[in-house]
Amino acid sequence: GAGVSQSPSNKVTEKGKDVELRCDPISGHTALYWYRQSLGQGLEFLIYFQGNSAPDKSGLPSDRFSAERTGGSVSTLTIQRTQQEDSAVYLCASSPSRGNTGELFFGEGSRLTVL
Amino acid sequence: KQEVTQIPAALSVPEGENLVLNCSFTDSAIYNLQWFRQDPGKGLTSLLLIQSSQREQTSGRLNASLDKSSGRSTLYIAASQPGDSATYLCAVPYNTDKLIFGTGTRLQVFP
Numbered sequence: 001g002a003g004v005s006q007s008p009s010n011k012v013t014e015k016g017k018d019v020e021l022r023c024d025p026i027s028g029h030t031a032l033y034w035y036r037q038s039l040g041q042g043l044e045f046l047i048y049f050q051g052n053s054a055p056d057k058s059g060l061p062s063d064r065f066s067a068e069r070t071g072g073s074v075s076t077l078t079i080q081r082t083q084q085e086d087s088a089v090y091l092c093a094s095s096p097s098r099g100n101t102g103e104l105f106f107g108e109g110s111r112l113t114v115l
Numbered sequence: 116k117q118e119v120t121q122i123p124a125a126l127s128v129p130e131g132e133n134l135v136l137n138c139s140f141t142d143s144a145i146y147n148l149q150w151f152r153q154d155p156g157k158g159l160t161s162l163l164l165i166q167s168s169q170r171e172q173t174s175g176r177l178n179a180s181l182d183k184s185s186g187r188s189t190l191y192i193a194a195s196q197p198g199d200s201a202t203y204l205c206a207v208p209y210n211t212d213k214l215i216f217g218t219g220t221r222l223q224v225f226p
Contacts, residue, residue, distance in 0.1 A: 045214070091159065102164075
């Protein structure tokens with residue numbers, strides 16, 4: 001596609017429910033990133049994919065968070081048993097370059113609200 | 116550990132002024148630095164990417180400079196316009212796989 005596409009753009013859920021956030025990177029981009037932006041906070045790194053593998057999962061806040069990428073393209077971030085502190089905007093970015101040597105292109109984000 | 120700081124945190128100026136936004140980082144062993152713009156409720160838009168071998172990059176009214184040895188970058192905005200109002204973020208690579216972002220400068224340009 002023309003840019004990084006994320007869905008849903010907004011998600012309101014009840015505490016304890018599971019949510020899935022989807023990211024469609026720019027076609028041909030091998031690197032994919034998930035970041036989280038909480039209200040008034042900076043961007044927090046969550047996970048990075050090179051192709052389908054995730055060399056670095058160190059940013060995932062807890063074992064309730066998981067992510068996968070299939071076919072070197074679409075990625076899904078799953079949050080199980082959501083908590084109120086999970087409320088944030090989840091941003092996905094892709095890059096044509098390996099690692100973080102190149103320019104990053106971000107999606108519009110998925111705003112998650114946990115009641 | 117890499118830390119990125121942006122000054123000022125917020126800036127409000129009249130239209131037409133030339134602006135300088137500052138970004139500093141603690142570990143000078145970087146191979147690039149990227150400036151982004153974020154509009155309220157939106158994702159990030161890449162503005163400029165400066166490689167470590169470069170001193171500056173220009174795009175339209177924007178000019179970004181990089182001084183690795185002093186751990187600083189500046190984003191210069193010429194002849195500011197109300198449409199420039201947004202939060203500006205700088206980011207540097209850390210390890211091989213992530214960017215570390217500053218907390219941003221929130222810019223408001225009023226007519």
